[in-house]
Amino acid sequence: MAVPKKKTSKSKRDKRKATWKSKANLQAQRALSLGKSILTGRAQGFVYPTDEETEED
Structure with a gap:
């Protein structure tokens, strides 16, 4: 069985x-920021389907 040579x-x-x-x-902050921007409608680089687009198809 492998054993470490020295204690860390x-x-x-x-x-x-x-x-x-x-x-x-950092990842949690980015996710929260993206969620907030989506809710306010300011998301620039995030594409997601909306209810309007699905009704037209």
């Missing part, structure tokens, strides 16, 4: 966890 320091562990959490936080 707490600072390295905490640094990796902080990086992971900050990336997740």
Whole structure:
């Protein structure tokens, strides 16, 4: 069975966890911003079907 040769320091562990959490936080902020822009009708680069388009087809 494979065993690590040295114990990882707490600072390295905490640094990796902080990086992971900050990336997740950034993605959550972007998703929230996109959702808000869609609700207000200001979304520029997001295409989605509306009820009007489906009724015409």
